[in-house]
Amino acid sequence: MKLHSKRLLAIAQAIAQYKQGTILADIGTDHAYLPCFLYDQGVIEKAYACDVAKGPLVSSKQTIMTHHMEDQIIPLLGNGLDPIVDKEVDMISICGMGGMLMIEILDAHKEMHDHRFFLQANNGLSELRAYLEKHHFHIIDEDLVEDAHHIYEYMIVEKGEMVLDEDDLLFGPINRKKKNNLFRQKWQFELNVQKKIIASLPEGHPKRTQVMKMIKKIEKVLA
Numbered sequence: 001m002k003l004h005s006k007r008l009l010a011i012a013q014a015i016a017q018y019k020q021g022t023i024l025a026d027i028g029t030d031h032a033y034l035p036c037f038l039y040d041q042g043v044i045e046k047a048y049a050c051d052v053a054k055g056p057l058v059s060s061k062q063t064i065m066t067h068h069m070e071d072q073i074i075p076l077l078g079n080g081l082d083p084i085v086d087k088e089v090d091m092i093s094i095c096g097m098g099g100m101l102m103i104e105i106l107d108a109h110k111e112m113h114d115h116r117f118f119l120q121a122n123n124g125l126s127e128l129r130a131y132l133e134k135h136h137f138h139i140i141d142e143d144l145v146e147d148a149h150h151i152y153e154y155m156i157v158e159k160g161e162m163v164l165d166e167d168d169l170l171f172g173p174i175n176r177k178k179k180n181n182l183f184r185q186k187w188q189f190e191l192n193v194q195k196k197i198i199a200s201l202p203e204g205h206p207k208r209t210q211v212m213k214m215i216k217k218i219e220k221v222l223a
């Protein structure tokens with residue numbers, strides 16, 4: 001089986017590297033590509049492919065049937081972690097959605113916080129990291145992947161303690177240390193965006209201080 005998304009492939013590789021146990025729950029699975037691929041590659045033995053909407057569940061069933069994985073990949077309809085409350089699961093992936101929605105999903109089931117999570121939020125990463133810190137998670141690793149001209153961040157987290165400062169929240173505590181090419185690309189792009197914003201704001205505009213602060217932070221991390 002082939003994964004056509006470079007983003008999902010990077011997450012699959014992270015799951016292979018950091019897997020804990022053999023049963024995965026993929027929340028917001030859409031077409032169930034990630035769990036089916038991981039089973040095909042022998043990384044997992046079983047998965048719950050969960051989605052809140054019926055359409056994606058139909059697509060998931062199609063992928064599962066095409067690859068004859070009906071006994072191993074189980075589609076479940078439901079909101080966030082609800083469908084797996086009574087299931088034995090070793091690790092949980094939540095990918096391709098906003099950080100605020102991810103926080104809602106995590107917050108609704110604090111009793112499941114003792115799992116290892118693979119999280120790829122499309123936005124709201126500072127808020128997500130702040131939530132994780134407050135709720136006693138620890139980031140094991142994080143990285144970036146470029147797919148279709150967009151750079152995505154993903155992280156592997158589990159129960160533990162971490163202390164994050166403002167720069168850790170914004171750039172990621174591990175990404176800002178790794179400072180790899182994609183990190184530089186992402187933040188160079190963001191720096192250009194911020195510079196355009198400041199150029200468009202008249203002197204004395206209340207937003208200028210905030211934008212200048214962001215510019216200084218990015219310039220410092222890229223130095």
Ligand SMILES: C[S@@+](CC[C@H](N)C(=O)[O-])C[C@H]1O[C@@H](n2cnc3c(N)ncnc32)[C@H](O)[C@@H]1O
Pocket residue numbers: 008027028029030031050051052053056078079080081094095096097101105
């Ligand atoms: C953009 S797709 C991402 C699919 C896949 N995880 C990926 O990364 O490519 C987001 C999926 O999350 C599902 N979703 C949105 N809110 C959800 C929730 N509260 N619980 C479970 N699934 C949700 C949507 O129905 C959709 O199928």
